[in-house]
Amino acid sequence: MTPTLTRRHLLQGSLAGLTAGMSGGCARHLPSRRVVIVGAGLSGLNAALILERWGFDPQVVEAQERVGGRLWTLDHLPGSPEGGGNVMGSHYGRILKMAHDLGVPLRSPPRTLPTDYFIGNQRIPRDDWASAPANPLPDAWRNTPPSRLMGKLNASNPLLKTRAWHDPALMATDQSALSGLRALGFPETAITLIGTNNSYGNNLADTSLMSLYRVMGEFGRLSGPALAVREATQGNMRLPEAMAGQLARPVEMGEPVTAVHQSSTETRVTLASGKVLNADAVIMTLPLPALQQIDMDLPRARANLLGEVDYHKVIQLHCIVEAPFWENAGWGGSWWTDSLLGRIFTRPIPGTARYNMTVWINGDDCDELNILNETACTDTISRALWDLMPDAREVTSVGQLVRWSNDPHAGGAWALWRPGQAATAHPALRAPAGRVFFAGEHTAESYRGMEGAMESGERAALEVMRLLA
Ligand SMILES: Cc1cc2nc3c(=O)[nH]c(=O)nc-3n(C[C@H](O)[C@H](O)[C@H](O)COP(=O)(O)OP(=O)(O)OC[C@H]3O[C@@H](n4cnc5c(N)ncnc54)[C@H](O)[C@@H]3O)c2cc1C
CATH class of the missing domain: 3.90.660.10 (Polyamine Oxidase; Chain A, domain 2)
Incomplete structure (x- = not known):
């Protein structure tokens, strides 16, 4: 049953309000609005499910012959190891709820x-x-073993909340991690070991100390049983597959999008096959290196920004x-x-x-x-x-x-933030451009990884509803 979308829901400004209304009746259906969602990763599929639930008509278009994007279970190998996203934190509320609702079994990883x-x-x-x-x-x-050295940042971590990495008062830490660690008194040998196998930056000089605080803060806030992680028993890709299976319109697979153009009333999405999809709005969920390849009407500064973020x-x-x-x-x-x-x-x-x-x-x-x-x-x-x-x-x-x-x-595993980008690049990258909206883990504010992807799809769906409802 399609729930009723009211102005009050939208003004509440978050999907919490929308979700709360879901058990209500369906006194008024919205005229069905077509939304094309580019990319069938977690962010795109979550946006599509939310929009469909609220009476919109989402069509997900995916370049590859599989859904899941950076969730990629290597099903052809014994043990089905994960080539992409592997663990789900106990604090991943959206992911865990989606798996529960869709009957995707989870387990503690071996x-x-x-x-x-x-x-x-x-x-x-x-x-x-x-x-x-x-x-x-x-x-x-x-x-302290090498893999725990970065955790020592939590002794000085100023980020007490997940969104605090955008707090203007803390922007002094949005500086190079290399000089920041030195200023904090980390010995050179420790800095070398941190940089040797760092999952959160390609090198410390080009990585924002703020982004390391963000990651370490997320881990540091968890303790005891909350440190336990989960994975999908049959492989993490089962989750996006189950999400795609819920959609009324099947995901268009193997259809790379090449261009998105818009007028004041609609958008045109062009596929590599030559097919054109007209829509009332579009959500682009591609990682930035892939997004850069799309012909779009973005202002020059915004287009340049796509190439300035490291992966x-x-x-x-x-x-x-x-x-x-x-x-x-x-x-x-x-x-x-x-x-x-x-x-x-x-x-x-x-x-x-x-x-x-x-x-x-x-x-x-x-x-x-x-x-x-x-x-x-x-x-x-x-x-x-x-x-x-x-x-x-x-x-x-x-x-x-x-x-x-x-x-x-993909063009890389996840977005990295250079010194100075927390304040400027990150907010700019998720801002809508006319009828084109942006999601994907790189646009998430509170969480990172899989949960960040879900969060971003939710936010983009809400923005589309505000435009079209
Ligand atoms: C090695 C690795 C390990 C990870 N480990 C973890 C972890 O342990 N925990 C965690 O939470 N997260 C982890 N992550 C991150 C997590 O997997 C991602 O944040 C999340 O899956 C991203 O989802 P997304 O929807 O933002 O993007 P994606 O999953 O990348 O979805 C984007 C989709 O767009 C498609 N696409 C690209 N170009 C086009 C085009 N031109 N036209 C149409 N479609 C296109 C892609 O094929 C893809 O399906 C890991 C990632 C990697 C790579």
Whole structure:
């Protein structure tokens, strides 16, 4: 049943008001308004579901032959590892509710095996980190393992709330993380280790300290049971698939959008196939590197901005391990390295004796690998792996190379914020341009990742309703 959309709902300014009214009757149907949503990731699908629920006529158009975008379950590999978004935080209210409502089962992920360290090719067992001669940290810092060093930012974190990263009073921290960490007294050795496998910036000089505070603040606010994460039991892509399955109009798959033009009364969306869709409004949910490729009537400053935001570089090599080669040597099974290999995460495949092992390379270290062809890149990473762990070779097979920066539909794993961009670029990127609206994780205000994508779809749907209702 289509609920009634009232002026009061829209003036309340959030979907909380709209959702609260959903159990009401359907005394007045709105004239059906066509909204084209470009991109069938979480943000686009969430926007479409909300609009459809309120009597609009959404049509989602997707370039690829699958939905989910940066959620990509590698179903062809044993254990179906995630090539994209992997864990759902316990604070992801929209994601968890959507999974519950659509009957997508979630579980606690199988435990990632314990992490040992390689510094300069010297192996440091996890229990010896603090005392190991190869640990480069000064005395007061030696107890902290490399992956926890950034968490020390929470001792000075000024962001007490999720949206505070836009607070003008805090903009002094929207400076280079490299100089910011130095000013905070982080030793150079700690800064080097933080930059070595940093998931939240390609390099510290070009990353805003504010954005690191934002990430660490999100983790820091969670404690105890709230730290538990979830994943979809059959693979995270099942969630966007279930969302797409709810829509009255099937997602148009394999239809890249090439242009969006608008007049004062309608918009025209052109597909690579030559087909043209007319709509009352359009929501663009593409990551910025993909959005840049679309021919749109954006003012020059806005168009330039699309190219000024960095995207995080991630390369993954997904491997299958037949036997726990690490056990004889007394290793835990996962590794943090300061080598080309970055981090190696291993976890058991439930119900089997095998393991998924993922080499995960972050940031500018990906550059030299991204310019290689698929085979050369896979060979380079595998050779580095066999050199570091000769015992792995006999029992490990390579399953899939994933390079997010080279994916034309993504251009990277997630948006990064350069110094100064929290105040200016981020708000500008989500502002509507006439009848064209913008969603996607890069436009989210409160959350990041999957929940940020959902939040952004919700906000864009509300903006469209305000225009068309
Ligand atoms: C390696 C990796 C690990 C991650 N880990 C986590 C995690 O643990 N937890 C978490 O919360 N988040 C994680 N994320 C982030 C999370 O997956 C994303 O934030 C979220 O899925 C983004 O959704 P979106 O709708 O904004 O964009 P997308 O999912 O990118 O959707 C955009 C869609 O637009 C389509 N498209 C592109 N160009 C065109 C075109 N021209 N025409 C039509 N369609 C087009 C794309 O194919 C795509 O389907 C991870 C991401 C990656 C890559």
